Amino acid sequence: xxxxxxxxxxxxxxxxxxxxxxxxxxxxxxxxxxxxxxxxxxxxxxxxxxxxxxxxxxxxxxxxxxxxxxxxxxxxxxxxxxxxxxxxxxxxxxxxxxxxxxxxxxxxxxxxxxxxxxxxxxxxxxxxxxxxxxxxxxxxxxxxxxxxxxxxxxxxxxxxxxxxxxxxxxxxxxxxxxxxxxxxxxxxxxxxxxxxxxxxxxxxxxxxxxxxxxxxxxxxxxxxxxxxxxxxxxxxxxxxxxxxxxxxxxxxxxxxxxxxxxxxxxxxxxxxxxxxxxxxxxxxxxxxxxxxxxxxxxxxxxxxxxxxxxxxxxxxxxxxxxxxxxxxxxxxxxxxxxxxxxxxxxxxxxxxxxxxxxxxxxxxxxxxxxxxxxxxxxxxxxxxxxxxxxxxxxxxxxxxxxxxxxxxxxxxxxxxxxxxxxxxxxxxxxxxxxxx
Amino acid sequence: xxxxxxxxxxxxxxxxxxxxxxxxxxxxxxxxxxxxxxxxxxxxxxxxxxxxxxxxxxxxxxxxxxxxxxxxxxxxxxxxxxxxxxxxxxxxxxxxxxxxxxxxxxxxxxxxxxxxxxxxxxxxxxxxxxxxxxxxxxxxxxx
Numbered sequence: 001x002x003x004x005x006x007x008x009x010x011x012x013x014x015x016x017x018x019x020x021x022x023x024x025x026x027x028x029x030x031x032x033x034x035x036x037x038x039x040x041x042x043x044x045x046x047x048x049x050x051x052x053x054x055x056x057x058x059x060x061x062x063x064x065x066x067x068x069x070x071x072x073x074x075x076x077x078x079x080x081x082x083x084x085x086x087x088x089x090x091x092x093x094x095x096x097x098x099x100x101x102x103x104x105x106x107x108x109x110x111x112x113x114x115x116x117x118x119x120x121x122x123x124x125x126x127x128x129x130x131x132x133x134x135x136x137x138x139x140x141x142x143x144x145x146x147x148x149x150x151x152x153x154x155x156x157x158x159x160x161x162x163x164x165x166x167x168x169x170x171x172x173x174x175x176x177x178x179x180x181x182x183x184x185x186x187x188x189x190x191x192x193x194x195x196x197x198x199x200x201x202x203x204x205x206x207x208x209x210x211x212x213x214x215x216x217x218x219x220x221x222x223x224x225x226x227x228x229x230x231x232x233x234x235x236x237x238x239x240x241x242x243x244x245x246x247x248x249x250x251x252x253x254x255x256x257x258x259x260x261x262x263x264x265x266x267x268x269x270x271x272x273x274x275x276x277x278x279x280x281x282x283x284x285x286x287x288x289x290x291x292x293x294x295x296x297x298x299x300x301x302x303x304x305x306x307x308x309x310x311x312x313x314x315x316x317x318x319x320x321x322x323x324x325x326x327x328x329x330x331x332x333x334x335x336x337x338x339x340x341x342x343x344x345x346x347x348x349x350x351x352x353x354x355x356x357x358x359x360x361x362x363x364x365x366x367x368x369x370x371x372x373x374x375x376x377x378x379x380x381x382x383x384x385x386x387x388x389x390x391x392x393x394x395x396x397x398x399x400x401x402x403x404x405x406x407x408x409x410x411x412x413x414x415x416x417x418x419x420x421x422x423x424x425x426x427x428x429x430x431x432x433x434x435x436x
Numbered sequence: 437x438x439x440x441x442x443x444x445x446x447x448x449x450x451x452x453x454x455x456x457x458x459x460x461x462x463x464x465x466x467x468x469x470x471x472x473x474x475x476x477x478x479x480x481x482x483x484x485x486x487x488x489x490x491x492x493x494x495x496x497x498x499x500x501x502x503x504x505x506x507x508x509x510x511x512x513x514x515x516x517x518x519x520x521x522x523x524x525x526x527x528x529x530x531x532x533x534x535x536x537x538x539x540x541x542x543x544x545x546x547x548x549x550x551x552x553x554x555x556x557x558x559x560x561x562x563x564x565x566x567x568x569x570x571x572x573x574x575x576x577x578x579x
Contacts, residue, residue: 379445379501386443386482386505386552387534388473395477414478416447417501 003316006119010263011318021263023057025291030054033297036081039074061277066301076102080295087295091240092140103240104295112292113243116261117150120249124209124234126180128155133178135187137163142244143214147182150246164424166194177206185217185225186427189358192228202230211236213245216326216344220351224358235325241301242288248323253315257322264292269309272330283308285330304330334364336371339408343429346375349401355382359420366434373410378417437560437570438506440488445501446479463494468576469550471537486577507552508560509571514540514547522549522568529562531555541579
């Protein structure tokens with residue numbers, strides 16, 4: 001199989017060349033942001049840094065971080081660097097934990113975004129011959145439209161099906177011969193279940209590859225999606241603050257990590273507690289600086305996503321650093337009796353157990369002064385037995401496996417099928433009922 | 437000579453059992469015998485019905501997890517010692533009872549014992565050897 005590239009020259013550029021481009025762009029960015037955005041200028045002045053202090057890439061570390069609250073404090077357009085007449089589009093986060101965060105794009109930003117997204121699609125082997133089923137939500141969420149413009153740039157056919165209406169989606173897949181699926185992994189499983197219910201054999205579909213992102217998912221979940229849909233499942237990464245989908249993408253040559261499109265997005269890994277940049281290869285919080293965005297650039301934006309950078313060469317020939325699959329978020333992290341727990345770890349145990357369905361929910365409570373964690377697991381036919389001891393052994397085994405991996409005990413609760421709410425976008429994995 | 441039994445997973449919440457019986461009633465399925473195994477967290481309902489295939493289909497359709505297992509039905513005279521004699525045979529053959537339940541048939545002369553053993557084949561052989569009456573699924577429905 002020959003590797004496909006969208007922009008071969010830049011994607012395979014030797015590191016020295018890439019770093020030189022990054023430095024030029026970084027200097028330009030810092031100077032422009034300092035000159036145009038008062039809140040950035042105030043933060044840099046407070047930290048005692050001037051644009052002229054940026055002489056090498058490592059000088060980036062002198063700059064203060066940008067966090068989600070900075071975005072909220074300057075709601076809606078306070079951090080834009082261009083007049084609104086140059087802003088051609090805005091997107092916004094759902095704002096479930098307060099005011100939404102708003103991002104803006106110039107014409108050139110939209111073009112940049114379509115370009116990185118086309119690169120991402122090419123990483124997954126998509127070409128202009130593909131029929132691309134885009135089940136990411138359209139609207140204020142960046143997923144739908146971001147992927148949409150990338151498909152059009154690529155020259156493939158986009159089916160702007162968006163989320164929901166699952167049965168109709170399957171009919172469309174059958175009739176239009178969708179070959180590439182874009183969705184959240186939890187929605188992909190929802191589609192697989194619905195196919196089973198409708199008696200549609202995935203092998204009769206034209207689907208070849210699925211590009212999944214927008215929520216953390218485990219390797220075992222990948223295996224499950226691949227098995228149930230009979231496709232290759234690859235990982236895409238992005239977040240609306242940075243641009244949307246298309247920040248990083250897994251190529252077909254590896255299952256380990258996603259290439260960060262570093263000519264546009266400069267990554268760092270920091271210790272979430274101290275803010276120190278960690279040595280290469282260590283796991284920590286991912287931080288991005290956007291090098292080319294016009295309307296809404298970000299300097300050292302803390303993503304809260306936990307990952308590590310993989311510097312080894314990739315078989316595909318791309319020289320861009322890879323980021324490991326996001327295994328959790330600093331704010332997804334539950335602290336249960338002092339132990340850090342990520343829902344993805346629980347998922348890893350469940351998906352590693354034969355017959356367990358990928359639908360689960362973690363419920364955290366506080367009884368007296370003690371945190372309790374219950375993991376609800378649906379009883380599939382494969383798990384069910386008419387004998388009590390078989391079911392009790394199953395819950396004991398899952399409890400023991402979770403305890404082994406997480407170091408915290410939990411109660412596994414078997415529930416009836418389809419009682420855990422199905423995802424039409426991002427799955428709600430955790431219900432924290434503690435009143436702290 | 438095995439009888440098909442339907443097992444249904446029951447979450448511990450009110451109204452689930454009623455929902456099952458209502459579903460079966462709506463589809464005209466008659467329950468011949470049943471037992472509920474309950475733990476602190478969940479229950480397992482086991483049913484002998486007159487139409488296994490249809491019961492399985494409608495219960496699955498109503499969203500329940502359903503399994504089919506095979507059990508042995510032994511008919512004994514409804515008098516003191518009836519069950520005891522069966523269990524002596526089973527014990528002698530060193531077979532374990534996983535669970536059991538019983539019902540008395542309409543005429544009131546005989547009782548039917550439903551067993552799940554750890555070794556079904558061995559149990560049937562032992563029961564046959566001691567001349568016990570083993571009923572088929574059709575015979576149970578005809579009672």
